[in-house]
Amino acid sequence: MSEPTAAQLKDEGNDFFRKQDYVGALAKYTEAIALDDKNAVLYANRAACHHGYRAAATQIDPGYAKGWSRLAASRDALAEWDRSAEAWQKALDALPKTNLSPAEQRQKDQYSAGLDAATTRSKTTESPSVSRFKGEDANLPWKIATEMLPELRKGGPEKYSSSAWVISYAYEEFTKGVAFMNEFKSIPHPQAPGGFAYGGNTMGLTYLTNGLMRDERAFHLDGPDWITKYNNQVKFEATARQAWHSDGVENIKQLAQKRLKEKGWNDVRPALSVTVRAWIMRGMLDGHLRNKPDTGVQFLKRAVDLLEWGRNVWKNVHKDDRGAIFQDTFLRGVRSLHLKMFMNAYSADPGLNSKFPLEHLKEEAEDLLKEIEIASKNPSKEEVDPGMVSSFCIYPAAVAYTMIGFYHAQTARHSDDVLACISFANGASAYLQAAKTYPEDDEFHAFYLSCAMDCMRNAGLPIRDFNLAAVTLRAAVPKMMKIWTVSALQQGGRDEKIQANLRSADEMMKLVAEGKLTLEDPVPL
Template sequence: MSEPTATQLKDEGNELFRKQDYVGALAKYTEAIALDDKSAVLYANRAACNHGLNRNLDAVDDAKMATVIDPGYAKGWSRLAASRDALADWERSAEAWQKALDALPKTNLSPAEQRQKDQYSAGLDAAQARGKVPRDPHFIRFKAGDGNLPWQIATGMLPELRQAGPEKYSSSAWVISHAYEDFTKGVGFMNELKSVPHSQAPGGIAYGGSLMALTYLTNGLTRDERAFCFNQPDWITKNHTDQGSVTFEATARRAWHSDGPETIKELAQKRLKEKGWNDVRPALSVTVRAWIMRSMLESHLKEGPAVGLQFLTRAVDLLEWGRNVWKNVANEDRGKIFQDTFLRSVRSMHLKMFMDAYVTDPGLNSKFPLEHLKEEAEDLLKEIDIASKSPSKEEVDPGFVSSFCIYPAGIAHSMIGFYHAQTARYSDDLFACIGFANGAKDYMQAAKTYSEDDEYRAFYLCCAMDCMRNAGVSIRDFNKVAIELRGAVPKMMKIWAVSALQQGGRDDKIQANLRIADDLMKLVAEGKLTMEDPVPL
C-alpha cells in the first residue's frame, strides 16, 4: 500500500477540522508538512487547529510561516491576526488584518472574497478599538521602605532560625528569603547590561553585561513566585525588549528566541550533533527561562494569565520532552532545567496560572477546562510521591525541600480543591454537596502541607471553611477548622502581614469565616442549635 501524499493528508485534516477534531486535524497537517514544507495552506490550516486548541503562540508561529511562504495569501494573514487577537496583541493584530485586506483583490470580488473582506474589516476595526483602551497592569504595589515585606522580615529572622537548627527548617522564612535573594541577584545582573557605540554592531550599538540575570531571576521564581517584585519604572525595557537582558542573553547563547517547541526540538537535536552540549545546554536554558519570565510579565504586567499560561505550557512541554529524549544523559551535560526539582516547580507555576486563566473565563465551557487542571494536579502529586521514595542525597539549603518538593504538593492539593469547589457550583444539590465536601478535604490537605507560618496555610483553611459551609457539615467539624485557623493567623502575620494575597482580600475572607464560627457557637450556647446540626447557609 502506497504512503499517503501531502494532498491526501491535507484533505483528511480538513475533514477532521470540519468535525472540530482539532487534535486529529493538527496531526494530519503536521504529517503533510513533513512531506511538503513549502505549502502556505498547510501552515495556515495548522495555525487554525492551534487556534482552536487555544495554543495561540503556536498558531502565530504557523501563520507567520504561511505568510513568509506566500506573502499574498490573505487567509494566512487572517489566521495570524486572529491568533494575535487571542493574545491581546492588538497593534500587531491590526497590522495583520490590514495585510489580509491588502491581499484581497481590489475590484470584482467574488461572494466568498466579499465575505472575507467584511470579516477582515471587522477584525481590523475591533483590534484598533481595543488597542486604544488603556491597559491596567495586573500587579500589586508595595512600599518597600516600610521594612514589612515578607522577604524583609524573613531575612531578619534567619539568624534566629539558624540557631534553632533543623526543627525550624520548615519555616516559610527560608523559602521566601532565598527566593528573593536569588531574584534580586538576577535584577542586579540585569542592571549591569550596558550599551556602547560600535561601528560594526547592528544599529551601531553593542551590548555587554552578565549572562546570569535570567538564571537568578527564574531561580527565585521557581523557589517562590511571590518573590516577583520590582521598583524600577523601566523594568520591562531592561528585561524584555530588543535592548533588554533577555534579548542580550538569547543572542549570546544562540537561544531560540521566537521559535515554537516543535521547531526547537528538531533544531536542538540537530545542533547537539554538530556543536555538543556546551552549545545546546545554555541555549535551551535561556529559551526556557525566557518563557518563564515572559509568562510572569504577561500575567502580572500586561495581558493577563491566559497569555502567560501559554509560555509556561511551552516550558513544560519542552522540559518534559527533553527529560524523556535525554533521560540517560548526565545532569551536568543536559543542564539544571531538566532536573526533577526545576520541572516540578515550573509545573506548579503552570497549575496556578491555569487556575488564574480559568477565573477569567469560568464555567463548564471554559477555554481552560477544570478537568485538565485536576488531571495535571493529580499527575504532579504522583510524581512527588515517587520522588519522595528515593530522595536525593545532594546537600541543600534550608527551604530547598519546601520550595521544590513540599510546596508543589500543596499547590497541587489546592488546585484539586479548587476543581471540586468550582464543579460543585454547576452541579445538582446532592452532587454539589459531595463536590464541596471533596473540595474541603483537599483544601485542608493543602493547608497542612504548607509551613505553619505560611499565609497559604491560613488561606486554604479558610477556603476549606467556604466549602464546608456549602457541604452541610456539622457545626462541630466547622468549628474545629475555625480553631485551627485562629491558631494559624498569628503565625502567618509574623511574616505575611503584607502580601499580594493580603491586598487581594485575604484577611477579610478569614475574618468573615471566623465571625460565622463565632455566631454559630453563640447560637449553640443559647440552645438554638446543637454541635451536630449542619452549618446553615
C-alpha cells in the same frame, strides 16, 4: 412497630425535597444522620435543603436579609466576587436603616465586612496581580524573613519548615537577577552593528526564574523602567546564547538535536536554558502583569513540554551536560507555576465550555502529586539549603491540593443541589490538605483553611468540623502575620475573608452554648 432505618428516613426526606418542602426534608435527613452519621450522602442531602431554602427565601421575600447573606456566602465560596458583592449589598439594604437592635447591628457589621472583602477581591481579579511594593517598607515579607534566618538556623532542622526560608531565598535569587539586569549597558561603538556594543551578565534569567520557582511571591517591580531593563536583558542573553525565539516546540526539538551533533552540549545547554527560562518569564509577565493568563498558560506549557521531552530523550546524559533545567526540581517548579496560571485562565473564562477545562486542571494536579510521592521515596543525597525541599517538593504538593480544591468548588457551581454539596465537601477536604501541607506560618496555610470553611458551609457539614477549622485558623493568624503582614494576597482581601469566617464561627458557638444549635447541626448558610 419497628423504628425507621436511616435509609427509610432518607427516602422520606427525598419525597419532601421533591415537593420543595425543605423544612420537612431537613427534619428527615437530620433523623437519618442520627442513625448513620458516617453517610456523606445524608449530609449532602441535608445541605441541599439549605440551598433550596436559601433560593426560595430570596425569591419569596426579597427583603429577607439572612437569605441574601446566605446567597452571598455561597457565591464567595465559588469566587463569584461581583455577584457576591451584589448579594451582600442586598443583605445590607434589607436591614433597618435606623434603630438597629444589637443582633441587627452584628448582622450589619458582618454583611459590611463581606461586601468589602468581595469588592476588594473583584477589583484585584480585574487588575494585575503583581504588586508594586515600596522598597523602604520594612514589613515586606522577604525583609522580615531574612531577619529571622539567624534565629531559625540556631533552631536546627526543627525550624526548617518555616516559610521564612522559602521567601527569603526566593527574594535573594530574584534580586540577583534584577541586579544583573541593572548592570546591562549599551556603549557607543563605531565598529559594532548599529553603532552600539552591549555588555552584561548572562546569568540574569537564571536567577530571575530560580527565584520565581522558589516562590513567585518574590516577583515584584521596584521601578518604572523594570520591563525595559528586563527586555534588554533577555535580548542580550538570547543573542549571546543563540537561543530560539519564534520557533515552535517541535521545531526546536529537531534543531536542538541537530545542533548538539554539530556543536556539543556546551553550546546547546545554555541555548535551551535561555529559551525555556525566557518562556517562563514571558508566561509570568503576560499572565500576571498584563492580565493575560491564557497567554501565560501557553508559554508555561511550552516550557513543560520541552522539558519533559528533553528529560526523556536525554535521560542517560549526565546532568552536568544537559543542564539544571532538566532536573526533577526544575520541572516541578515549572509545573507548579503552570497549574496556578491554568487556574487563573479558567477563572477568566469559566464554565462548562471553558478553553481551560477543570478536568484537565485536576488531572495535572493529581499527576504532580504522584510524581512528588515517587520522588519522596528516593530523596536526593545532595546537600541543599533549608528552603529547597519546601520550594520544590512541599509547596508544589500544596499547590496541587489547592487546584483539586478549586476543581471541586467550581464543579459544584454546575451541579444539582445534592452533587453540589458533595463537591463542596470534597473541596473542603482538599483545601484542608493544602493548608496542612503549607508551613503554619505561611499565609496560604491560613487562607486555605478559610477556603475550606467556605466549602464546609456550602456542603452543610457539621458545625463541629467548621469550629475545629476555626480553632486552627485562629492559632495560625498570629504566625502568619509575623511574616506576611503585607502581600499581594493580603491586598486582595485575605484578612477580611479570614475574619469573616472567624466571626461566623464565634456566632455559631454562641448559639451552641445557648442550646439553639448543636455541634452536629449543619453549618448555617
